Amino acid sequence: MSGLVAFSRCPMSERYNPSEIEPKWQQRWLADELYKTEAADARPKYYVLDFYPYPSGDGLSVGHARNYVPTDVVARFYRMRGYNVMHPMGFDAFGLPTENAAIKLKANPHVLNEKYSANYIRQFKLLGLSYDWSRVFNSSHDSFYRWTQWIFIQIFNSWYDPRLGQARPISELETELAAHGTGRILDAIDAKPEQIGAIARSVPRIEADAWQAKTPRERNRFLMQFRLAFRGESTVNWDPVDKVVVANEEVDAQGRAWRSGALVEKKTLKQWNFRITAYADRLARDLDTVNWPQKIVTMQRNWIGKxxxxxxxxxxxxxxxxxxxxxxxxxxxxxxxxxxxxxxxxxxxxxxxxxxxxxxxxxxxxxxxxxxxxxxxxxxxxxxxxxxxxxxxxxxxxxxxxxxxxxxxxxxxxxxxxxxxxxxxxxxxxxxxxxxxxxxxxxxxxxxxxxxxxxxxxxxxxxxxxxxxxxxxxxxxxxxxxxxxxxxxxxxxxxxxxxxxxxYRIRDWLISRQRYWGTPIPIIHTEDGEVTVPESDLPVRLPDVESYEPTQTGESPLVQVHDWVNTPTGQRETDTMATWACSSWYYMRFADAHNGARVFDPKEVNYWLPVDMYVGGAEHAVLHLLYSRMWTKVLYDLGVVGFIEPFKSLRNQGMILAPEQKEVDGRMVYEKMSKSKGNVITPDEVVAEHGADALRGYEMFISDFSQTVPWNTNGVPGVRRWLDRVWRIVLSPMDDRGGPATMTTRELRRAAHQAIQKIEHDFDAFAFNTAVSSMMEFTNTLFKARDAGLTETPEWAEAIDILVRLLAPIAPHLAEELWERMGLPYSIHKQTWPKADAAAAAEDSIEIPVQVNGKLRDRITVAVGTDEETIKTLAAQSEGARRFVGDKPIRQVIYAKGRLVNIVI
RNA sequence: GCCCAAGUGGCGGAACUGGCAGACGCGCACGACUCAAAAUCGUGUUCCCUUACGGGAGUGUGGGUUCGAUUCCCACCUUGGGCACCA
Structure with a gap:
């Protein structure tokens, strides 16, 4: 009965319930295609991209979200600031992890891949990420890999002219050889030694008649020494665990393979390579033009090793x-x-x-x-x-x-x-x-x-x-x-x-793999040597096979598919491309994701590219990030794209470690999250308990973006409490009143506009943790303003409006719900970012610390603009200063403008 | 061995260009509300001395520059990352 009385006396406001509002808005946004990229218009464009993931059966952990949440915040922030934003997502689906899973589970990698990527999409949606799903693709679908094959053919049909310092069609080389032999080219390399990698070092000096006397097979063989994609015998790294060759970039200093961790063995094999050495000089030089972490730039420079x-x-x-x-x-x-x-x-x-x-x-x-x-x-x-x-x-x-x-x-x-x-x-x-x-x-x-x-x-x-x-x-x-x-x-x-x-220290980039689950190399071995599959016959589809097991001979399982291998003109190449090929151009495909007639519309690609902000792990420093740069330069040389670097800005997120310390080799350490260690925390479980917005907020707040940090299971509830406070201060400010407080409307307005300035600055600087803390401070200020009785003022209404807008990139569901309940028209995510009023944000008075001999002894408050002499006098007269100065002579008074006064005795 | 980054309360971390160290959050303690608990609200929370006022010390260690150093310089320690006989 007493409970009933309490209820009637104090009606409870509806509580913040993320599990109710989040799915509701996610469905609405999806149905409205709210985040669909718009066509080019007068607005400046902004392309913000995550390293596209390979979908694993384990799904996403809260560690992966450290990558995706900040880019989503950036995408939303730029939309509100009036940019035309592209924020896409796709899947790097080929490759060993899926293939090894398929072998282990005796399943079809196609089927696994579809299942895994569908689960990723479900998790991405759960997090409220604003991807443009109309552009999603999967690198293992032939609608994508036919264009990987197409680019391979373009590279195969190119050579690097040391005189121009750029790639040219191989047909132009044939013309030159017929007219002049190799002399002019070799002379050019002697004259420009930095072009040493333009062609194979084995190219001999021959005259035009010697070229003309060659049979087609001999010519083909000869041209292999020039092609930018070529098959050649070399000493390669053989991974005995994955039964596959791996690139130099995939082997660490201890001689261990990047993925399997196995010690690699040296083998001399005939393999497909890209002549990345031709681009060594440009790859080193153009690092001056990108805004990347210094560490990654240095690693690439060292890897190129000029x-x-x-x-x-x-x-x-x-x-x-x-x-x-x-x-x-x-x-x-x-x-x-x-x-x-x-x-x-x-x-x-x-x-x-x-x-x-x-x-x-x-x-x-x-x-x-x-x-x-x-x-x-x-x-x-x-x-x-x-x-x-x-x-x-x-x-x-x-x-x-x-x-x-x-x-x-x-x-x-x-x-x-x-x-x-x-x-x-x-x-x-x-x-x-x-x-x-x-x-x-x-x-x-x-x-x-x-x-x-x-x-x-x-x-x-x-x-x-x-x-x-x-x-x-x-x-x-x-x-x-x-x-x-x-x-x-x-x-x-x-x-x-x-x-x-x-x-140069860098060697050619080995691309072929003796595996099934990759892009088939569009080459047929004929009597006249290796020739490309005609572009009209693309894609070369992966055939179905009985078994995905690598063979004992070190050949791809594809060799057993005789129907597929044998063609009227010769045998198909059975090696497939490493996934580095797919990832070397996928970021371009997003600009025109489903073009069936060509690799992409150059108008679209040149509008959207280069990527303005690219975010992912530092482990790709000399892998994906170097390879992509080479492909971009080849395509630039061939006139396919109009930019020389693919990624304008790059940021690396720090890792998230498991929350519990474990003893390893006698030391207490935080371990990486991994399914085998049983310490994975999934976004699913966190969202179920606290909601996506709280998870997003904590991902941002946990630490500096680039810092590796252990997960703290108390962190999400802390952020959740803050969101709860936001909910209450916006919708029912008169509940839970605190003690008496004083604040003027001028002070409230100042806090709001300072918050805008600070958060804007922090987002631009990737300082998401301090952006969240500034929002928390602003929220605390609103509680104080409420206690000071300001809720009926126009300044209050303005402050609440600003709060919800500032919140929108970080907590998109909560912001949308509050926006609607405030009676404002859908959608908050179509609103503009609030504009800071510098006059409102300016301070009227400042507090100046007073030191005596460098130790803090007092503080004085003065109006902004007070002159130096007055401040020094007031400081010397302050009680704290007098107590320590006494009657000793003052030797010097230092005033750091607007900062502090130091009295030296 | 060489190169780079980092080292700040019980914890994650903050501090613009050399100017109030510890913002914000977690945790903890106490108080209000409650029969009680949860939730919420409030107060406190670097360490040491002091009931308090106040004082002293303090940003890995040791030194230096400066009126003033988490910030700059030198040496060293620890951790993480990269490279490693590249001529």
């Missing part, structure tokens, strides 16, 4: 027909080269080794071959090597120097041979010490009197800072080390002993 130096030829004593060519970044130290080292794989090793050394050298080479790459390149291991018995002549001083073989020289970098300068290279120094070889100083370090290498306890390298003076170096002697490199190249070129060269 270095400048010279190639120098050394004559082999007693063998006039062969020379050893070395690459060095320090040609100025050539006078200090006291021996040479060949890589064990170097083709000249067998030829130059003297009979008495043959057995020893062969044993060493065999031993080196047997070692794993990881063991071989272990920097902590002592240097090993053997003398070949042969000597070479140092071209600049005519000295005879011994030629050694050692595994610290890699065949895969430079020329596979080095001139060893032990005095100025630590590796050579270690080697010379161990084997008693001559060490000669050619750079005299600053502060060292002697010019004899016996004073050196380690190699001296000036690291390009130019400290030191050249000694024992013929014409270079006496020169500053800083100027010596260019001078040395001049000397070497004049002597015709070598020339300026550029080298």
């Amino acid at each position: 270095s400048q130096g010279a190639e120098v030829d050394f004559k082999i004593d007693g063998d006039a027909s062969e020379k050893i060519r070395v690459y060095t970044t320090r040609p100025d130290t050539l006078w200090g080269a006291t021996f040479m080292v060949l890589s064990p794989e170097h083709p000249l090793v067998a030829r130059i080794t003297t009979p008495e050394k043959r057995a020893e050298v062969e044993a060493y080479v065999a031993h080196a071959r047997a070692m794993t790459d990881v063991d071989r390149t272990d920097v902590s291991k002592a240097k090993t090597g053997v003398f070949t018995g042969a000597t070479a002549t140092n071209p600049v001083n005519g000295e005879r120097i011994p030629i050694w073989v050692a595994d610290y020289v890699l065949m895969s970098y430079g020329t596979g041979a080095i001139m060893a300068v032990p005095a100025h290279d630590q590796r050579d120094f270690d080697f010379a010490r161990k084997f008693g070889l001559t060490i000669r100083m050619v750079i005299q370090p600053p502060g060292v009197e002697s010019t004899d290498a016996s004073v050196l306890t380690a190699a001296y390298s000036d690291h390009g800072d130019g400290l030191g003076r050249m000694v024992n170096s013929g014409p270079l002697t006496g020169m500053d080390a800083g100027k010596s490199i260019a001078a040395a190249i001049d000397v070497i070129e004049e002597m015709k002993a070598g020339q300026r060269r550029v080298n």
Whole structure:
């Protein structure tokens, strides 16, 4: 009975119930196509994109939402600010995770993929994400991959002209070869050494008649050395767990494969590659034009690894027909080269080794071959090597120097041979010490009197800072080390002993995979060699197969589908493309997602691209993000697109770890969320309990966007409480009154307009956590304003209007519901962002801390615009200051404008 | 080994360009409401001394520059990431 009395006396307002309002609005938005991208108009465009996910059977965790919620907030924020926004989503559906799941579950990957991506879409909708679903696609559907194949064909039919520094149709190369042979192209590379990767290094100098004499098969083979997509034999990384080759970019420093974690093995196989080395220079250079995290830019620069130096030829004593060519970044130290080292794989090793050394050298080479790459390149291991018995002549001083073989020289970098300068290279120094070889100083370090290498306890390298003076170096002697490199190249070129060269660490990008679940490579092996499938026959569809298991021979399961493999003109290529191919252009397809007649309408792609804001994990630093840049540049060169970089701005979100610490190797650590560890928190469970808006709010509030952070299960309820307060202060401000408070309408208005300024600034800076906290502060201010009795004022109405608009990007469902209940027309998400009134936001008075000798002793409040002298006087008179100054003389009074006063005694 | 980032209360974190350290939230404590609980509202919450007023210390460690340092400089420690015989 008492309960009844209480009820009638104090009617409860309807409570905030996200599970009721969220599905309601989600359905309405979807039915109205509220977030459908509009056609180009007078507004500026904004393309905000997430790294498109591969749909896994585990679905999304709250960690994944860390990516998708902020981009959604940005998309909504830009819409309200009057931009024409494209915010799409699709699926990177091909690839090993789905295929491995299919093998394990004995299911069809097509079926799994549809099921998994449907679940992702359900979860995305659950989070209230404002994707334009009319543009969704799946990279494993032939409506998409036929265009991946089309681009492959364009790249296959292109070569890189070092004279223009860009890709051209291969037909134009054929014309040139018929008229001039390879001479002009090779000359161009000599003249522009940074173009070293434009064509294969194996291309010989041939005349036009030699080209004309070639059979079609020979010509095709020859052209493979130029094509930007080419099949070639090379040493590749074989992943024994996934039974597939992987790209260099997919192997970490420990030699482990990116996905499976298996130690890769080296195999020499014929594989499909993209000639990304042709673009090395542009890929490095154009990094200056993007707004990306410095870390990612640095990683790409390091991966490309451009270095400048010279190639120098050394004559082999007693063998006039062969020379050893070395690459060095320090040609100025050539006078200090006291021996040479060949890589064990170097083709000249067998030829130059003297009979008495043959057995020893062969044993060493065999031993080196047997070692794993990881063991071989272990920097902590002592240097090993053997003398070949042969000597070479140092071209600049005519000295005879011994030629050694050692595994610290890699065949895969430079020329596979080095001139060893032990005095100025630590590796050579270690080697010379161990084997008693001559060490000669050619750079005299600053502060060292002697010019004899016996004073050196380690190699001296000036690291390009130019400290030191050249000694024992013929014409270079006496020169500053800083100027010596260019001078040395001049000397070497004049002597015709070598020339300026550029080298890159990056290697060609291996794209073929011996797997079923990928885009078929549109190539047929004919009598005349590899030819592309005619564009009119695209797509080359993936046939159905009985078994998805990789074969024991390391071939794709597709080899067993004879009907598919055999065509009237030849056999189909059975390798498929790695998913990097799909992701290298998907962001362009969104501009014209369902075009069946062409890859996309250039008008659409050039309007929407480049992506204005691209958000995803940092683990793709040199994978997807490098590959995409290359494809963009190829398509630019071929006139397909009109931009040179695909992603204007890039941001990496931090990871979310499991909430509970676990003991691992004796330490307490937060682990990654993973199904196998059983510590995954799903958005589904959080939304069911607290609603999507609270989850979204917490995803933003949890930490700085880029920081890795453990999930806190108390975090979402905290945000939920805030949303509850918003609900009550907007709809029933007179409930739950607090204590008495004072606030003027001017102060309320100031708080509202300061909130606009702050939140706008924070969104632009990706500082979502402080944006949320500013909204919480503004909400707290409204409660205080309510207690001060301002709810009937126009300023109150304005403040509430501003609050709901500010809230719309973060809590779209709650904002929509409040907007409707306020009697305003649908939809809040079609409203404009509130405009801050600078005058309203301005402070009337400021509080200035007063320090004595740097310690806070008091505060004074002065009107804005009070002059410096008055402030200093007021500060000196303040009670706190007087207590500490006493009658001691004031030495100095410092006033930092509007900041603080410091009295020094 | 080299390069980069970070280190702030019990916890996540905030602090524009060298100027009030700890915003906001969580947690905790106390109080109001209630028969009671939940919810809500209010107050407090870096540590130490003090009933209080107030004072002292304090942003990984040690030093430096400065009237003033979480912020700049030097050395070191720890954690995370990247690279690793690239000639």
